Amino acid sequence: MSDQDKRVAAEAAVKYVKNGMTLGLGSGSTVNWMLQCLSERINEGLQVRGIPSSKKTEKLARELGIPLVDFSTTTHIDLAIDGADEIDGALNLVKGGGGSLVREKVVDACADELIIIADSSKVVSQLGTFPLPVEVLPFGYEVTMKNIERLGGIPVLRRKDKEVFVSDNGNYILDCQFGKIEDALGLHGKLIQLVGVVETGIFAGMVEKVIVARNGQIELTER
Numbered sequence: 001m002s003d004q005d006k007r008v009a010a011e012a013a014v015k016y017v018k019n020g021m022t023l024g025l026g027s028g029s030t031v032n033w034m035l036q037c038l039s040e041r042i043n044e045g046l047q048v049r050g051i052p053s054s055k056k057t058e059k060l061a062r063e064l065g066i067p068l069v070d071f072s073t074t075t076h077i078d079l080a081i082d083g084a085d086e087i088d089g090a091l092n093l094v095k096g097g098g099g100s101l102v103r104e105k106v107v108d109a110c111a112d113e114l115i116i117i118a119d120s121s122k123v124v125s126q127l128g129t130f131p132l133p134v135e136v137l138p139f140g141y142e143v144t145m146k147n148i149e150r151l152g153g154i155p156v157l158r159r160k161d162k163e164v165f166v167s168d169n170g171n172y173i174l175d176c177q178f179g180k181i182e183d184a185l186g187l188h189g190k191l192i193q194l195v196g197v198v199e200t201g202i203f204a205g206m207v208e209k210v211i212v213a214r215n216g217q218i219e220l221t222e223r
């Protein structure tokens with residue numbers, strides 16, 4: 001993973017930001033670079049406002065002086081910029097490595113356009129090496145784990161510093177190994193029907209542009 005490539009991808013994405021836009025602000029280390037680049041443009045006079053997809057993004061955006069709004073003010077996002085854990089050739093994604101998948105999906109899904117930024121380590125021929133994050137209700141999560149096992153997955157309750165990881169929504173994350181994922185949307189459909197599942201980290205058919213940086217060079221893929 002290259003921090004320089006994350007920054008290169010972030011800089012390229014910020015070029016698509018236009019004056020007056022409402023932006024969806026994704027989450028993760030690549031998005032943190034994007035927030036830096038965005039704040040530089042704001043300091044030069046760009047006028048935008050953002051809706052953050054996690055408490056971490058909200059905190060950094062505030063520190064960087066990026067104006068923020070929430071869904072009580074607007075339900076329309078012109079452009080969302082987010083990261084990913086895996087990106088396949090059909091621009092399907094696995095997201096949620098940072099545990100923000102629910103808010104990311106809410107923000108990304110209501111944007112007119114979604115741009116994904118990543119270094120080249122995120123590009124895969126098939127999804128599934130990165131365990132699929134699934135956000136679940138804490139109540140009865142043991143039952144939800146069993147039901148995920150019945151679908152062929154191997155779920156692991158996410159922990160951080162030995163404590164159970166709790167999402168911004170107060171929920172748990174199950175990191176689920178399904179092997180290579182042949183049918184991303186089909187798997188999402190089965191998981192989302194399970195009682196106790198809040199959302200899955202499969203983002204299928206949502207992306208307009210993927211900007212990958214490889215050794216400092218941009219690779220742009222458009223749907």
Ligand code: 5RP
Nearest residue numbers: 028029030083096097098100
């Ligand atoms: C968080 C996410 C992130 O976008 C994803 O994990 C990528 O993060 P990074 O840019 O740090 O590799 O989905 O829930």
